[in-house]
Structure formats: C-alpha cells, structure tokens
Amino acid sequence: MDFDNEQVNQIVSNVLRKVNRGPSDTNESPDETIPGGQKSGRAAVLKAPRQLEIVEFPLRQIGPDEILVKVEACGVCGTDIHCYKSDPFGLAPVVLGHEGTGEVIEVGRNVQMDSVGKPVRVGDKIVTSILETSDSCMIAKYNPLKSNLCDDLRVYGLLPDEPQNHFNGYFGEYLIIRPESSVFVVNEMSVDLRCLIEPAAVVCHALERAKNSGATLNFRTRVVVQGCGPIGLLMIAVLRTYGINNIIAIDGNEGRLAMAQSLGADELINYRDYAGIDEMAAKVESLTKGLGAHFGFQVTGVPIAFSNLFKCIRRGGGICEVGHFVDGGECAINPHKDICRKEITVTGSWVYNSFEYPNAYHFLQRAERIGLPVASLITHKFPLDRIQEAFEVNLRQEGVKVVVEIT
Template identity: 30%
Template sequence: METSLTLTLRRPGEIEITAKERPAIGDREVLVKVAACGICGTDRHIYHGSYPASYPVTIGHEFAGVIVETGKDVRSASIGDLVSVNPNIWCGRCAACLEGMPHLCAGMTALGVDLNGGMAAYCAVPEHLLYRMSPGTDPLKACLAEPISCVLHGVDRLQMKAGSRAAVFGGGFIGQLMLQALRMQGAAEVVLVEPQPLKRRAAESLGFAAIDPLSEKDKLERLTDFDVTADCAGAGDVLMQCVRLTKRGGDVLLFAAYPQGKAVPVEPFDIFRKELRLIGTFTYPDTQLRAVRMIEAGMFELDPIISEVALHDVADVLEGKRDDRIIKGVVRLP
C-alpha cells in the first residue's frame, strides 16, 4: 500500500506527522489527493482543546484536491476532477435538517473535526460533499471555498442594504474576507478595527480604512451609528463595542467562534433600547457554489492575505508563533 505524510492531532497540544496508508473508500465516496489545506481558527481551538473534536484526528476542514479514485456507486464525480470540499456531514433526519437548516443538524459530524480531514496527502470524502472547480484554479485559493462560504452565509443573514456603513472588528483572515464581502454587497463604507499592524496594513492595501483600538482610542470613540457591525475577533470587549457602535435599529453579526464556555461582557439595555438585532451565524447550508464561482472569477483579493506554510510548520501556526507574519496559513500538500 502507498503511504504518505499525515498530520494527526493525538490530543490537545500534541501533533504527530507520520507516514500512513491511503485510506480505503466506501461505495459512495471518492479518494481526494489533497492539493492544499487551510489552517483555520477552529483548528486552533481544536488544538488547544477548546472546541469539541474526536481525538485522535487529522485536522483540516478547508481543503481542495484532485479525485484519484471513486467508489462503485459514485455518479457525479470523476477521476481527475479538481474539487473543493464541504466538510459538514448532516444526518438528514433531525428537526433542523427536515426544516431546511441542515447546517444546524443535531447530529452533524465534520471532516477535520470528528473524522479525518485534509492535513494529509489523501482524504476519503462522501460524493455529496464535492464541488467541482475549474482545472486551472490555484489550489491555494480553491481550498478557501469553505471559509468564503461561511462569510457569504453570514452576510446573507445580515440582509444588508446597498449604501450601508459597516465596521468589522478583527482583521484575521475571516475579517479580511468580511471586509471584502460587505463591500461587494454594496456597503458604502467599511472600516476595520484591529490592533495588529500586519492586519491593518493588509486591509489598507485593499482600500479599507483601519483603526488601531489601542493607540487610536479617540478615533474609535468618535465612530458611531454604523448600520452593521461584525465581531470577527472573538476577544475582550469586542461584542460590547459592536453594540455601542451600531445605530438604533442596526445589526450586530456575531461571526467569531468564541471558545466553548467563554462568557463576554455585554449590556442588554443597549440592545433593548436601540432595538438591535444580534445575529449569530454558523457554518453554511447553501453558499459553496457561489464561493466557487467567486474564487474562479477572482472576486476576492486573496494573495495579500494568504501565506504558504509547510506541513511541519502547522504546529507553530496553531500556537500563534507566526501571528506577526501570517494572516492565513495554507499548506500545499506534495
């Protein structure tokens, strides 16, 4: 049997890279030779044990690759197809699934969380999770269909009107995507609030205003009456700041994946008195086809915010050792 390098998270904080055999596939599965896999904030939470996962597991739920083998009952995918993957597997039987909200499935499992994912040369993937992409698409961008799909779902839930003003807190990869998605949705003004210079510079290079909440507190205090604010940071008192900056009758999008069990300060009176909508958003049910089209059309500026890293460097990224140099790490698999 052919063996290849696989990254396994044995338990929180313990990564092992070993040679493993190619996984076997079922009748309705394909074997994807992974070309690239993104490192996500959720991966970091799994690494630190603050997001539920099934250990040991090969992490990586943002990935794309080429199909090299198909099960006997596979009909809509072929060997040689370049595909991106929706990692979420829904039960199809719970109330959420039956009511058209499969992303809220009570029994959902996910590749890279509960089942082995994309930080390996090969991954077995159910046929219905595949999205075919144009053969010439850069794999480092193709693998980002999953996070872009999540951002599109969040923006859809906002139902934002063209000409709106928006503020995004947190300039990590998701925050950078959110800035661009809000602008494409028709926002007349989109401002980033972010303390790290690297992330502010990236946003500014893409034409967005950026404010340092530490050194420019006076400027932050003067901001007010945004139609939309988005918490893409998941830290400190960001959620309270979003509530303060949002206009009466406005929307606050809670996008950040706060660690399970973490509580944050918020003043309910402001939500009540300003009649704000506090909107949660979790993964996505139906946006990956749009994400694929937008990647292929080059609608998102991705080059300034992604960095290629080696499989052996994933632990450093998960531990935050490269946060001053990398906004989004993407692993190119051999």
C-alpha cells in the same frame, strides 16, 4: 456515459487482471485496487494538545459511493488552533484540516456528479467540507435551510479517527470522501484560491444572515468590521464585492489593517490608539455623520469586543456575531442602552450550509475580477513535515493565513 482514455485504460487493466488471476486469488490486494499502487499514506495526527505527529497509515480500497482524493493543500483555521491548544471537542487522536483541496485519483462506480451536477472524473480538482446530516435531525427535517444547526453536523477534519479509515481530514496525503458528502469540482481555480473557499463560505453565510435579519445593506450603508483576521478580512472582501462602499475596519495590528484596506476597507481604526471604547466609538461616529454605523460584523472571537461593538452602531442598526466558534466566555451588555433604546437587531452566524459553497467560490472569482487580492491572504506555506511549525506560527498570529502544502 462518456469515458476518457485514462478511465478506459484503467477498466481494461482491471479486467485483464481478473482474467489472468489464479483460482486461489480471490481478494484484490491494495496495489491492484488503489491507483498508482499506493498501499499507505501519511497524515498529521493530533495526539494531544500541542502534539502533532506524522503517521503512516494503510490506504484502503474505496467503496462504490466514495471518492479518493490526493490532497494538495489545506489552510490552518482558527478552529484547528483551538483543537491544537486544548482539544476542546475531545477528538484526539484526530487528523485535522477542513480548508483543503485536492485532486481526484479514484471515483467510486456509483459516483457520477458533484453536488451541483458537474461530472466527477479522475484528475478533477475538488473541495468538500460538510457531510450531510442524518435523517433523524429534526432541525434539518423541518427547516432544511437550517441544517447547519444540527447537533450531528459533521465536517471533514473534525471527525473522530476510525480503525478502517484514518484519512478524514485534509492534513494528510489522502482524503476519502464518504457517501452523502458535499463535493464541488473547481478545476478553474488556483490551489491558493481553492484553499480559501471554506472560509469564504463562512462570510457568505454571515452576509446572508445579516440580510435576513432585516438589515439594509446597499451602496450607501456604513458598515463596521471588527477584527481583521482571515475571516474578518474575507468579510471585508465579500462586503466590497457585494457593493458596500463604506467599510470601517477595526483591529490592533497595523499589518492586518493595511491588508483590510487592500481588500476594500475605506477607513481604518487601530483600537490601540484610543483610550477606551467611548473614545473609539466617537471616532466611528465621526466617520458616520455622527450617528454610528448602520451595521457591524463582530469577527474577533473576543467577548469584550462583542459588547464594545454595540457602542459603534446607530439606532435602528444591527450586529452579526461571526467570531465565536468556541466558547470564549461571557461579556456584559446594557439591555436598555445597547439594544432596547436603539432597537438594534442582533443575529448570529454559525458555519454555513453545503449549498452555500458555490456562492463562496463565485464570490472569490468575482473578487479577483474586480481587483481584490484575496489570494494575498495566504502569507505562509509549510510542507506537511513542518505542520507543527505552521500551527505555532498561526498561534503567534504571524502573517494572516497559513497553508500546509501536501507534496
């Protein structure tokens, strides 16, 4: 095993402390076991809907299979906003944040490599999100490629608070990465790009779901992306990176439509400019040789938008529903006109699998290389002390991606 100078010095220091320890000194104190002598750290706790409070917590020693991370930044996700508004999962009190990244400051003695075989060392920049599912999950047992559908899927930032560990989400100064977690070393990426890896995994998974549904997605395919929030914009970017040359973006915000164009959309439709869905669908048909789009990605999280999208898809086409990560209600469709007569394929996309993270960060790197300004999705940055303001800005849909920086 190779050790760098910092690791050697730490080992020597620990040995000398043990040698010089008196006979009654049997327990290591926090400043002797945590790098830098840190005994505590701050985290933003969601105590109740719309109530975030910065709390100082003790920082415990990590176990042999854990990793201690000094958090650098974390994006505010739509799921975080749903938790902030109404705590729909009943998690409060909870430290949110799953679109984050940070620097490794301590590695448990049993941890050697990340999830793709890269060595994990102090100073590495990492991302993590999903903890592996339990052995009792029947879905994962019989179809490991569908482990994202396990009822016990656990994600950092959506974990219940624990008496012995409050650092379970990225909206804190530290994160303790547990055993059996997915971990990826991404030293070559900027902190902004690292904050986009988790949402990028969502759109990469959606693209794979669309391909697996039998959809024809190639250079000549005409695709509609409905909704230009952060996920919709990344959906456009991943489609352009994949090689789709005919992308129609639909949204009601001109600023977001302009960003959609910079990320690869060829045609822009502001639904507010049309009297109703029939008129807007006619516009889509005019851009697709009178037939409608081959495929559509629904990324709004608005039920009526899902039912409207069927009107924009040609016979034999398909739809991937990406936007409904919480129950937004029901909508009406016409099974004959919308599905059967058109023989449309409808597929859902739910989160992602841990093994899709490498695909996500390679997509972001490739997108930058071909000139797509994916990092421009980050329009607002706030320090941890102003996290409530960050959430309110996101709630008002000002800008696109809001990031909380942990300093």
